[in-house]
Amino acid sequence: MLRRYSVHLILAVTGGAIITMAYQEYLSLYVMSVLMFIGVNIILSTSLNLVNGYMGEFSCGHAGFMCVGAYVSSLLGVWLFAKDKVFGTAVLNPDYALYAFPFILLAGGVAAALAGLLVAIPSYKTRGDYLAIITIAANFIIISTIENIGAIGGSRGFMGMKRLINSMEDIVDLPWMPIWVFIFTVLCVWVIRRYVSSTFGKGVSAISQDEVAAEIMSVNTNKIKTITFMLSSGLAGIAGGLFAYILGYVNPGSFNIMKSTEVLVMVYLGGMGSLSGSVLSAILFTLLLEAFRFIIPVINDFAHQIHIISPDYDISQVWRWVLIPLLLIILMQFRPEGIMGNRELGDIFPRLKKFYRFK
């Protein structure tokens, strides 16, 4: 009984706690946004893990699909429900914004999934590092396309999503963004879990083991590749939509290859083909990024106090992006297979299996 419902219980308690605290404004805006970015990063890393871990390809343009999702869902949302200088007055009554919002996000996901075809179709013939290039090129192409569409702001970006969130909060006064991020994060992890443990999903690991052998064993590799790439990029699109609505502003520059690198790091830090590893590493990585915001001034003060650096040089936040990669390199040296390897939480702590079941 407990084993069956423990995961539901834990999720309900955490979700409830976060949302209540957000509602009562116990958590500052900063803490809330960090929590929401954790959710977005979980979606990103688990969905990339589907391609890079379970299917054994090397996709490094995940942020491109995120970009498609972010733009499509924000344009759609603003077009339908908000007054804006690009689209003029709202098409529909803003009172329906709340009910339409999940569909807007899903539409972003569908658009991103279609963009995933850009990578999926070449993958029939190409594998490995050549496919990696195609994904990088796809990322550049998507960003460059959006930068060249002047009507939606080009490289200056697009904004106006805050109005949609305000009108959602006018209908029912709840902190809607944390709620949607939480729901979609759980949904995404659940979908991926269901997908890879299904009979059809076994074909995905078959491709990662040996593509030719899988083909001979009557696995329709092209079909599986198409669906997996589309699912993965579609989920990235949903993450992009959430990202856009959290910030209230998107510009193509925030989805460049650097963002893809961050997602790649999260996947490989967690371990290839480990869903719980991806979730853990997304949480750890986001917290680490934020923690350095506070650690670096401390290091700076300390270094000044013991006079090891000259008084007119300050250790600035730029050092964050020196220290984090350094930390990751050191981590890789000690655990070259990531935090979890390719095992799940239940494989590392078998006793935990008594207490939960997650399917």
Added chain:
Amino acid sequence: MLVSIIQNIINALQWGSFYALIALGYTLVYGVLTLINFAHGDVFMVGAYIAFFVSTFLLTTIGLPGWVVLALCIPLTMILTSMVGVTLERIAYRPLRKKGAHRLYVVITALMCGLILENANLALLGASRKAFPPLIEVYVYNIGGVIFTNLKIAVIITAILVFLFLQWVVTKTRVGMAMQAISYDKFAVPLMGIPLDQIIVVTFVLGSGFAGLAGLLFAMSYPILDPYMGALIGWKAFIAAVVGGIGDIRGAFLGGFLLGAVEILVVAFFPSTYRDLIAFTVLLAILTWKPTGLFGIAQTTKI
């Protein structure tokens, strides 16, 4: 018309030379180790900065004339940059390789090394851009309307010489044959008495050294340096290497010049913001048509 064609060809050759020189580092390392050394673009950036420091030191502190500085700067930059490349190999890649980590973890480590080089540079030297001192006098020639400088010609000739040199190294020397052997079979080669690690170090020396040379030439041609200059050019050079057929020296050069030509052509006919979009679309089309690149050999898989 003819004048503008020749003018664009010269521009494309010069711009492609940089891509070719960087692409070669990717291709050498990939050919031997099947490792995508994503830090290579930043090694190029470090090369440009090393050239900057060496040349300003020689010019202002010692006060040598420009051409002597250039003559000293080329070998010094190449040696110092190759030391950076070898350091990365020794500290970051080799331990992972010895532990038998999955190939992609080494790739991620390379990405991290690139980030460290970029941001450490930014943190230590500040965000202000550095202006590279002029080393030689730039002459502008105008032959029948085609305008070019001695520097442009020097860049193109250097790239071609480097190509011939590397082609000779890889196909004719013992080290080059060892490299080919390693890329053929990594497990049997140490059994034949070929020192694996030394050959890999030589590969990194060659690749990073010529990235340093590219950095010096780039800094002389476009004398503004900033820490992120290597990132985009590095990614593009990598794509060029793959389009040419990664692991093949000829492919790297052809891919580099091809990418240079496409970019120059796009800028000649379209607004310059379309440069990346069209260049990458063309490359994507080439890869879809020939999945292993222009010089790549289709791999057969044994079951």
